[in-house]
Amino acid sequence: MIVLASLLLLAATSFAQDWIRTGTGLGVERVRLAASDFKPSTTDTKNTDLLKTFNDTLWNDLDNAGIFDLVSKSFYPLQVPGQPSEVSFKDWNSPPPNTSMLVFGNLGAAAGKVTVQGWLYDVKNEKSPQVLGKQYTDNATTDAVRVIAHRFADEIIFRLGGGVAGIAESKLYFVSERSGHKEIWVMDYDGANQQQVTHLGSISLSPRISPDGSRLAFSSISKGGWEILMYSFDLNRMVSFARFGGMNLSPSWSPEGKIAFSSSRNGYPNIFVVDGSGGNSRRLTNDQGPDVSPAWNRKTGSQIAFVSGRTGLPQIYTMEADGTNLQRVTDQGYAVSPNWSPNGQFLTFSWMRKYGPGEPGSNDLYLMDIASKQWVQLTHDAGRNDFPCWSPDGRHIVFQSHRSGSDQIWTMLADGTNVKQLTFKGNNTQPNWSWK
Amino acid sequence: MAAITDINIYSEHGQLRRPLAWSLGLHLAFAALVVFYAMFIHGFRGNAWGSGGGGDAMGATLVSAIPLPANPAETTNVLATESKGLSKSQPAVQEKEPEAIPIPDKNTKTRIKPAPPSATQRKAQPEPPESNQIPYGEGGPVSGPYTMSAGGAKGGFGFTGSGGDFGSQFSWYVQAVQRKVTENWLKYEVDPRVSEAKRVYLTFDIARDGHPANVQIEQSSGVPSLDLSAKRALERIDSFGPLPPEYSGSKVSVEFWFDYKR
Numbered sequence: 282m283i284v285l286a287s288l289l290l291l292a293a294t295s296f297a298q299d300w301i302r303t304g305t306g307l308g309v310e311r312v313r314l315a316a317s318d319f320k321p322s323t324t325d326t327k328n329t330d331l332l333k334t335f336n337d338t339l340w341n342d343l344d345n346a347g348i349f350d351l352v353s354k355s356f357y358p359l360q361v362p363g364q365p366s367e368v369s370f371k372d373w374n375s376p377p378p379n380t381s382m383l384v385f386g387n388l389g390a391a392a393g394k395v396t397v398q399g400w401l402y403d404v405k406n407e408k409s410p411q412v413l414g415k416q417y418t419d420n421a422t423t424d425a426v427r428v429i430a431h432r433f434a435d436e437i438i439f440r441l442g443g444g445v446a447g448i449a450e451s452k453l454y455f456v457s458e459r460s461g462h463k464e465i466w467v468m469d470y471d472g473a474n475q476q477q478v479t480h481l482g483s484i485s486l487s488p489r490i491s492p493d494g495s496r497l498a499f500s501s502i503s504k505g506g507w508e509i510l511m512y513s514f515d516l517n518r519m520v521s522f523a524r525f526g527g528m529n530l531s532p533s534w535s536p537e538g539k540i541a542f543s544s545s546r547n548g549y550p551n552i553f554v555v556d557g558s559g560g561n562s563r564r565l566t567n568d569q570g571p572d573v574s575p576a577w578n579r580k581t582g583s584q585i586a587f588v589s590g591r592t593g594l595p596q597i598y599t600m601e602a603d604g605t606n607l608q609r610v611t612d613q614g615y616a617v618s619p620n621w622s623p624n625g626q627f628l629t630f631s632w633m634r635k636y637g638p639g640e641p642g643s644n645d646l647y648l649m650d651i652a653s654k655q656w657v658q659l660t661h662d663a664g665r666n667d668f669p670c671w672s673p674d675g676r677h678i679v680f681q682s683h684r685s686g687s688d689q690i691w692t693m694l695a696d697g698t699n700v701k702q703l704t705f706k707g708n709n710t711q712p713n714w715s716w717k
Numbered sequence: 718m719a720a721i722t723d724i725n726i727y728s729e730h731g732q733l734r735r736p737l738a739w740s741l742g743l744h745l746a747f748a749a750l751v752v753f754y755a756m757f758i759h760g761f762r763g764n765a766w767g768s769g770g771g772g773d774a775m776g777a778t779l780v781s782a783i784p785l786p787a788n789p790a791e792t793t794n795v796l797a798t799e800s801k802g803l804s805k806s807q808p809a810v811q812e813k814e815p816e817a818i819p820i821p822d823k824n825t826k827t828r829i830k831p832a833p834p835s836a837t838q839r840k841a842q843p844e845p846p847e848s849n850q851i852p853y854g855e856g857g858p859v860s861g862p863y864t865m866s867a868g869g870a871k872g873g874f875g876f877t878g879s880g881g882d883f884g885s886q887f888s889w890y891v892q893a894v895q896r897k898v899t900e901n902w903l904k905y906e907v908d909p910r911v912s913e914a915k916r917v918y919l920t921f922d923i924a925r926d927g928h929p930a931n932v933q934i935e936q937s938s939g940v941p942s943l944d945l946s947a948k949r950a951l952e953r954i955d956s957f958g959p960l961p962p963e964y965s966g967s968k969v970s971v972e973f974w975f976d977y978k979r
Binding site: 310348381382405406408409412439440441442443444445624626653655 | 906
């Protein structure tokens with residue numbers, strides 16, 4: 282167990298200009314950040330609505346980032362700045378706010394256009410406080426303002442989060458049956474903008490977005506049985522994809538754009554790999570299986586994790602992308618839905634560690650360091666949890682949970698905290714996070 | 718006869734009055750004595766219990782007034798009774814609360830100080846070093862002079878102007894670097910038998926685009942697995958994020974230390 286201890290920081294010496302001296306004991310401390318409400322810069326009547334959308338979106342994005350300790354707005358001084366000249370450092374860098382970073386700015390609509398100016402200030406550093414200054418202009422609609430807020434939040438997160446791009450503009454793909462059929466839907470990472478993608482009227486499952494975000498692979502039942510289908514976001518329609526026969530399930534994209542999936546074309550369900558157009562089919566596993574749910578190592582593209590029932594109950598295995606070096610990862614219970622973290626270091630999956638008669642196993646999410654095989658449990662006592670998927674920044678996990686009484690999409694930080702429900706209507710399952 | 722008998726009876730009745738009064742009076746006096754004895758004499762003796770003065774033989778006076786120390790520990794054990802028993806009760810040993818570990822202030826610089834020498838060691842030790850000498854282990858990184866000379870050769874780095882050093886001008890970037898390394902340092906990679914080790918110093922460069930390069934162990938901790946885990950933490954990092962655009966240099970050199978304590 283990691284014990285939190287002090288972080289040690291030592292500024293550079295007086296004249297060694299480009300040396301940083303710093304160090305660590307144990308633990309990570311979050312950045313204390315205050316995000317003051319933006320002020321109106323014009324007298325347009327639209328400003329009230331736009332400001333509310335902007336401020337709420339920005340606050341939520343920063344709150345969701347998982348790297349900030351956001352200072353509650355009740356601690357802020359009565360006069361919040363809208364311009365750099367209005368910043369009073371003393372009011373911010375000492376208690377009650379006692380923040381180290383301050384976000385402020387202004388928003389003004391004029392003649393159908395909106396202009397947003399935003400700054401990020403290091404208020405503990407009065408000599409050179411500015412970390413970021415940005416100006417955005419777009420049409421004066423709430424949708425545009427929401428995008429601006431996402432962009433600005435991502436800039437802040439990119440600067441202060443050590444060069445990891447923010448996820449405020451990422452998308453979530455999922456299966457929803459609110460239209461009466463199981464169709465593929467898409468929404469923003471925070472649950473806003475839920476839209477239906479497919480209208481096939483059958484059953485569509487396991488949506489997987491391509492690394493460049495242009496194509497969506499999923500499995501769907503049709504006349505010929507379960508096949509891998511493809512939807513193009515460039516063309517906004519279904520595009521043809523190779524049919525293999527047998528039962529084809531659970532596609533998964535490699536970082537280079539290859540697709541691994543489970544196919545029973547040769548009898549037993551085994552893992553196959555094809556390239557992005559459906560050609561060059563290769564069989565990777567060769568046993569009675571069933572082998573399903575392949576997941577590529579998202580960083581290297583050289584390893585595949587998958588689920589196999591070859592020893593009875595489903596367990597998670599890993600192998601190289603050419604099918605060699607097969608290793609069993611889980612040792613007991615019922616383990617499904619592997620998903621690899623963006624840094625290639627961790628595997629998250631759904632696991633019933635005790636399974637069988639007299640074993641009231643709970644279906645929870647686990648995280649495993651693939652090199653050391655050490656694991657931690659992420660969800661506790663919260664219904665059935667399944668289909669975890671990593672966010673592109675490696676700080677969040679989206680998953681499906683039954684804790685609210687129906688299957689819905691939830692997100693949490695990768696350490697299991699900050700759990701949030703994203704969907705509420707109908708049953709929503711099998712979320713997949715875009716690659717960026 | 719009957720009348721005389723009656724008289725006799727009355728006479729006897731009259732004779733009984735005095736002894737009855739005596740009896741009653743003596744009884745009352747005795748009762749008062751008992752109460753007085755119990756309230757005052759016993760009370761006094763009870764207070765002096767255990768004082769040992771006077772040389773009196775200690776009477777086994779089992780009264781409730783003995784001021785034994787109360788049992789501080791509440792017990793739910795049904796076998797435990799309130800009875801003090803015949804033997805003297807010892808006061809219960811109070812458990813000392815564990816001392817709270819003070820959380821060090823995050824900005825203070827801690828140094829690994831050598832343990833204070835014992836009395837015998839102190840005798841054998843020579844005179845204390847001069848005040849301008851740096852005791853072993855307290856002088857900060859041994860690479861100090863090297864750093865200075867590297868900083869002096871700043872022509873290679875091309876960093877001039879801006880009127881301040883990187884650490885104070887872009888402290889937010891320094892903190893981001895620190896956080897990122899800490900996140901990527903997996904302490905379970907260190908040999909589990911090691912509970913504490915000397916500080917290990919690493920140096921590396923951060924290029925313009927933010928990727929770390931030239932990771933070197935500047936001063937080993939003496940624990941190979943700790944050195945390796947520190948180095949791996951750096952190797953796991955793809956990028957710290959591009960250097961601040963306001964910074965004109967092409968790279969920043971970082972000296973990073975790891976304090977390991979299990």
